[in-house]
Amino acid sequence: MKKKINKEELQHKIIETITKRKGRIKRKDLWKASKISSEIGTKALMELIKNGKLLQVEEYINGKKTLYLKLPSKELKIISLEPLKGIPCLPCNEYNFCSEMGNLTPITCKKMDEWLEAS
Ligand code: SF4
Structure with missing residues (x-):
């Protein structure tokens, strides 16, 4: 049996x-x-x-x-957030209205330009 x-x-x-x-x-x-x-x-x-x-x-x-x-991967990738330090988008009041298309875009954003120039 x-x-x-x-x-x-x-x-x-x-x-x-x-x-x-x-x-x-x-x-x-x-x-x-x-x-x-x-x-x-x-x-x-x-x-x-x-x-x-x-x-x-x-x-x-x-x-x-x-x-x-x-099987789920046991490897956790740790990535540094250091390159994003000071990015203006995180505290930005316009974040929810900003996108790749439309009037408000990272491409035309002065705060983004300034941050990129300073980085
Ligand atoms: S790209 Fe400029 S406008 Fe858009 S979320 Fe970032 S800081 Fe704000």
Whole structure:
């Protein structure tokens, strides 16, 4: 008689399978690769996605939508905000009305020109 597998074991097996595939797998390939039936594993998979332990992303290959499952990246990129120090847009009262198009744009803004010249 086969041992009944619980949800945590299913989730562990799903993560392990995706890890072995370098952190990414087509969703349709998951069940065959993990040797879990979709009927048993779908609920565990959906919980992993809901809790952010797995990402489900759509990619278009030759115009055809394919669902991929990916492990979330553990790398956090730290970027310096130093180059933006003193940018006039953050305290600007016109910020909500300024855009690439229209009368008020960064291209014609004197405050922006002054900041760029001083930077
Ligand atoms: S570009 Fe000029 S007008 Fe626009 S938000 Fe920045 S400072 Fe304000």
